[in-house]
Amino acid sequence: MKALILGTNAGQADIINYLKQNQWEVHACGYRREGPGCDLADKFHLVNIIDVAAVEALALSIQPDIIYSVSSDLAIKTVTTVSEKLGLPHFLNSEIVDLFDHKESFRRFLNENKISDVRFMTLSDLSNLKEWSTFPCVVKPSDSQGQRGVVLVDSAAQLKNAVKNAISKSNTNTAIIEEYLEGIEFSTNVIVQDYKVVVNEFSERYVYGKSYFGLPKGHGLPVRRVSDRDIEVARGMVETMVRKLAIKDAVLYIQMVATKRGPKIIEAAPRLDGCHIWRLIKTAKGYDLREYAIKNLLGKKIEHHSIDRGTYSLYFYQQPTGAIFEEKQYRNSQALVEYQEFRYHDGEKVLPINGQLEVVGYYIIKE
The missing domain is CATH 3.40.50.20 (Rossmann fold)
Structure with missing residues (x-):
């Protein structure tokens, strides 16, 4: 092959x-x-x-x-x-992939289908800026990847520059403003096969908060700070989204927040995540999302089996953009570290991905 x-x-x-x-x-x-x-x-x-x-x-x-x-x-x-x-x-046709890629279209779909109702507006210039009055809010390019160009805005005085920056980073010169969703962040890796959600594995997302807004420190499994009720509601949201879009086969990564109003979807992507969560899941649950993804792509039936090995976390080794990497400062001597790897060699310059704090490696530990 x-x-x-x-x-x-x-x-x-x-x-x-x-x-x-x-x-x-x-x-x-x-x-x-x-x-x-x-x-x-x-x-x-x-x-x-x-x-x-x-x-x-x-x-x-x-x-x-x-x-x-x-x-x-x-x-x-x-x-x-x-x-x-x-x-x-x-997996998906170009129309659905484009829906996930364009944040305003995806947000409209979620709102109209009462899956995850969040206030938002889109702008291609600054003419309608005064129509937005909800703060804090999040401003981002309508079609950027990951956390690129995503800014938390606390007041109207900061909004203009944030929107201009987001428009400049968008391929379609469009920005989206969304109400800020405060709460515990979590996510799920999803496998859909023959219209059925066969994997819906939730993990907690550790974030910096406002200091490095939107950037993760790591991920934990199982989710510890979100109620079982909220997880079940979130599970139902995924099922509804898959049904409304008539998704037959797919691999999805969906980011959420457990707010006081219940779980809300931040974003969804038609792919496996970029944070190596597959390895966290394999360590804690015993199955390999990479295997499932390739089997699904080839039309081979997935026989899903999961075990419970306990509570695990994946943490990132991180450095500022442009710093010089030295492995010795990240060596973790804890006996419970089950896996670690690095993305750089000593003396290499840390390249810009998000332009703030870059992942230079990661490790998995049993908590």
Whole structure:
């Protein structure tokens, strides 16, 4: 079997490793030779993952059985478009992928279907700025990936610059303002097969709060600070969303907040997360989301089995953008550390991803 993986970062390295361990021939591509996936793949190709025509031409020359990617919204759009054109296996059609990618469209869908009602508005310029009066609020580009360009705004005086910044970072020059959802953050990795949600695994999301707004410190499993009732409500929200969108097969990552008004959805992505939560789940629950994703993509039935090994957390090693990495300052000597890895070698400069505090590695510990 042969795979073309779009991207070569640490998230893609996880799926490349899985495929290689299962005797796949793996090709990877990116706009420059950077990241651990370059050397892990059988062959690296210098092709920009957002250049649909170039990726299609590469796929025609390689003739892969699948084109795939994890952790990247940009890559998933290209994966879907090229797979549709070439008749290769893919999860969702381009229309649904675009819905997840455009935050205002997705928020409107959630509101109209009474799944997760949150006040919001979209702007392509500053002319209607005075219509927004709810603070604090969150301003973000309508189509950016992850936490790029996401800002917490406490007052009307800060709103103008935040919106201008968000518009500048949006491919469609559009910003979205949403009411700030205060509460405990959590997320779920979801596998849908044959219209049925077969995996809906919730984990707690540890965040910095206002100091590095939106950036995670790590993740915990099981969720400890969200009530069982809220988790059941959130589980129902996922089921309703899948049903309303008539999703047959999919891999989804959904971020939520347990507010005083109940659980609310922050965002959803049609892919596995980029935080290595698959490894946290495998450590704590005994099953591998990477395996499930590939089986699902190939139309092989998933036999889901889960065990309970206890309470685990995944924590990130993090450094400011542009800092020089030194592994010794992050070495964790605790006996309960079950796994750790680093994304950099000594002396390397930490590259900008979110532009604030970058992940340079992570570890998993039994709490």
